[in-house]
Amino acid sequence: MRLLQLSFLLVITINCFSQPTRIDNDEWLLYNLRINSENHFKPINAEGNQISAWFGEVSGNNQSFDTFICESIVVDIKYNSNDMSFETINVGSTLGGCPNKAVGVDMVSVYDIELKYWSFFTSDGLNTIFNYTITLENLDQARTLTIIAPNGDFAYYHHSKFLNIERLSSLSFSIFPNPAKNNLTVASSNKLIGKRIEIFNVLGNLKMTTKLPASKTISTKNLSKGLYFLVIKDNYGNAFTKKFVKN
DSSP states (O other), X not given: OXXXXXXXXXXXXXXXXXXXXSOOSSEEEEEEEEETTEEXXXXXXXXXXXXXXXEOOOXXXXXXXXXXXXXXXXXXXXXXXXXXXXXXXXXXXXXXXXXXXXXXXXXXXXXXXXHHHHHHHHTTOTTOEEEEEEEEOSTTOOEEEEEEOTTSOEEEEEETTSSGGGGSOOOXXXXXXXXXXXXXXXXXXXXXXXXXEEXXXXXXXEEEEEEOOTTOEEEOTTSOSEEEEEEEEOXXXXXXXXXXXXX
């Protein structure tokens, strides 16, 4: 009886922490689109929001997702039962002429990213095989998704319930120098002194935590060179972010 209980517990444990094999039917935020060795971090749509992909329910081995940049793009996929891959069955787009333009959005950049995003899924025609990985970032089941094209280009997403700092309002503060070398200063009111600061890399990995000192200057000398996101959280758990480069 004890052996049976132990085996049952082992099965539950394996199931709880096994990697998912299908993409969640939920919203995923596009964090990086890499095309021809060029990165496009946190691209926005015509409404000024971070581009997202809404995945529907899985039916058998089939699933659809849609995304909005200027036009709406719908992709129908069929999963391969033998590995973490799918093929594109159909890719379609609306022809509405981009009616929902937000004031101040750089539409040239929006059109450019839309063309690249469209080409990512269509450049090799239909029935193209895409590999994908779903990574559990921690025991809270926070997920990231990477869709990889045959030529090595990829689209990297965060689950909308994880690191959802992109959809939060901006707090009135700035950071300098940017690029930074050994130190980074947060220019703001004194209300932010003592607040928790988190620094994430472009993959969404937490690389550093500290509290804002009275000098409002934090050390960045232990960070490797690259692009980072500085996040400050208030007493209510709201997070506000700024992007900087470490040289």
